Amino acid sequence: MKLSNGVEWALHSCVTLSQSREPVPAARLAELHGTPPAYLAKQLQALSRAGIVRSTAGQVGGYSLTRPAAEISALEVVRAIDGTEPAYRCTEIRQRGPLALPAERCERPCAIARAMAAAEEAWARALGEVTVADLAERIDADSGGTAMAAVGRWLTTTR
Amino acid sequence: MKLSNGVEWALHSCVTLSQSREPVPAARLAELHGTPPAYLAKQLQALSRAGIVRSTAGQVGGYSLTRPAAEISALEVVRAIDGTEPAYRCTEIRQRGPLALPAERCERPCAIARAMAAAEEAWARALGEVTVADLAERIDADSGGTAMAAVGRWLTTTR
DNA sequence: TAGAACTCGGACAGAAAATATCCGAGATCA
DNA sequence: TGATCTCGGATATTTTCTGTCCGAGTTCTA
Ligand code: SF4
Ligand code: SF4
Numbered sequence: 570m571k572l573s574n575g576v577e578w579a580l581h582s583c584v585t586l587s588q589s590r591e592p593v594p595a596a597r598l599a600e601l602h603g604t605p606p607a608y609l610a611k612q613l614q615a616l617s618r619a620g621i622v623r624s625t626a627g628q629v630g631g632y633s634l635t636r637p638a639a640e641i642s643a644l645e646v647v648r649a650i651d652g653t654e655p656a657y658r659c660t661e662i663r664q665r666g667p668l669a670l671p672a673e674r675c676e677r678p679c680a681i682a683r684a685m686a687a688a689e690e691a692w693a694r695a696l697g698e699v700t701v702a703d704l705a706e707r708i709d710a711d712s713g714g715t716a717m718a719a720v721g722r723w724l725t726t727t728r
Numbered sequence: 729m730k731l732s733n734g735v736e737w738a739l740h741s742c743v744t745l746s747q748s749r750e751p752v753p754a755a756r757l758a759e760l761h762g763t764p765p766a767y768l769a770k771q772l773q774a775l776s777r778a779g780i781v782r783s784t785a786g787q788v789g790g791y792s793l794t795r796p797a798a799e800i801s802a803l804e805v806v807r808a809i810d811g812t813e814p815a816y817r818c819t820e821i822r823q824r825g826p827l828a829l830p831a832e833r834c835e836r837p838c839a840i841a842r843a844m845a846a847a848e849e850a851w852a853r854a855l856g857e858v859t860v861a862d863l864a865e866r867i868d869a870d871s872g873g874t875a876m877a878a879v880g881r882w883l884t885t886t887r
Numbered sequence: 888t889a890g891a892a893c894t895c896g897g898a899c900a901g902a903a904a905a906t907a908t909c910c911g912a913g914a915t916c917a
Numbered sequence: 918t919g920a921t922c923t924c925g926g927a928t929a930t931t932t933t934c935t936g937t938c939c940g941a942g943t944t945c946t947a
Contacts, residue, residue: 570806571933572729572815573905580840581821594923603824607908614925627915630923643843647729656731662740665762668882670871680866681739684802684858692851699843707839712829723827730904732934753894766937773896786944789894 575612576650578604582613583646583701584708586622587638588721592631601723612650619649639702644693646701657685734771735809737763741772742805742860743867745781746797747880751790760882771809778808797861803852805860816844 582598595613599606613632616622621641622632634641659682663670678686709717741757754772758765772791775781780800781791793800818841822829837845868876 570729570731570810570815571905572817574817574819575906576816577819577821577840584840592923596923601825601827602821604821605907608906610924611907611926617924624924625915626913626923626925628917628922629915632924651729656729657735658731658733660733660736662736662761662763666760668760668878670875674871677870680863680870681736681743683866684855684863688851688854691854692847695847695850696843704839704843707842711836711838712833716829719827730934734935751894755894764936767935769895770897770936776895783895784944785894785896785942787891787893787946788944791895 570656572647573651575608576647578602578609579612579616579646579650580643580701580704582609582632583616583621583634583638583641584705585720585724586632586634587701587705588717589724590633591725592625592629592633593724594631597631597724601720616646616649619645621645621649634701637702638705639700641701642697643699643701643704644697647696655686655689657682657689729815731806732810734767735806737761737768738771738775738805738809739802739860739863741768741791742775742780742793742797742800743864744879744883745791745793746860746864747876748883749792750884751784751788751792752883753790756790756883760879775805775808778804780804780808793860797864798859800860801856802858802860802863803856806855814845814848816841816848 581602585598585601586593595610596606598613599609602609613622613624617624617632620635623635624630624632659678661675663679664672664675705717709715740761744757744760745752754769755765757772758768761768772781772783776783776791779794782794783789783791818837820834822838823831823834864876868874
């Protein structure tokens with residue numbers, strides 16, 4: 570089980586965007602995070618498709634959040650980058666081999682698939698209860714209340 | 729986030745092995761599940777390395793569980809196949825870029841990594857509470873109490 | 888006791904996915 | 918009107934996963 574690496578950058582980008590009301594270009598976010606600029610742009614495009622960020626073209630364009638950070642859950646961001654399909658995909662191997670069950674008795678997923686789905690649901694629930702605003706607040710608290718202000722300052726000053 | 733496909737085969741194999749006290753060769757399990765024999769063998773080797781199954785060489789050899797099925801959790805099987813490293817791996821990008829934090833302030837993982845770890849812990853807990861014996865019992869109940877007996881019969885008769 | 892047959896085990900290619908990158912379409916401002 | 922800056926999807930490269938193969942070791946048989 571491996572989670573795409575771009576998820577981390579997307580979460581950081583959302584936290585950063587919550588500190589600026591004006592659009593921020595992808596290149597600026599890449600410089601701040603020290604990531605490949607073109608690849609980060611790809612992740613932001615995925616966020617745009619999911620309706621989490623809005624893109625503005627032109628000279629003063631860039632990306633900005635479409636909703637208040639308190640209304641964006643971490644689960645939404647992860648799903649936007651990594652996809653919505655579940656990690657455990659049933660191949661229905663119980664319908665193959667010498668003891669294959671008839672398709673009529675395979676209407677509901679079997680016990681193994683149910684247990685896996687329940688575990689993923691617990692994971693999704695834990696992630697859905699955390700918002701981007703929560704993350705920004707906690708990161709700020711960890712740094713003694715200076716980190717988020719510094720980010721906002723850097724975004725506006727270094728044009 | 730994608731879970732290795734062999735996890736499904738490994739879980740099925742463990743459930744099947746719980747129905748037979750004598751060792752079962754990998755080729756037999758592959759025939760029963762309709763999977764590539766050589767690749768299933770690879771997964772069983774991983775289970776062997778993790779101490780979940782024991783391998784017996786020779787003419788009547790094969791794989792058998794090392795413990796009662798009630799003492800093997802689904803989490804152990806998943807970890808044996810998919811690895812133990814967490815799905816979300818922190819790259820510590822807060823230590824890069826123009827606003828890099830000094831390493832001394834990065835002793836504990838940041839809020840984003842903590843939230844991700846908590847979600848994965850919820851997933852692991854849900855999976856750790858299910859044993860292979862539970863899975864076998866539920867599959868048997870779904871089929872009206874005939875499936876596990878049929879598997880045990882097939883394993884012994886078709887030699 | 889020697890032989891044969893069957894088993895597992897790790898080393899070897901092929902395919903799929905993720906990573907990283909590029910240049911064109913479109914919009915904004917001077 | 919023109920130039921400049923932005924996003925967007927189409928394009929290579931690398932890594933991971935999937936699938937396969939043959940040799941080492943063990944057990945049973947004659
Ligand atoms: S539904 Fe259950 S029995 Fe069927 S393939 Fe999936 S895990 Fe196996
Ligand atoms: S998620 Fe947190 S710990 Fe990981 S790189 Fe970002 S700031 Fe650092």
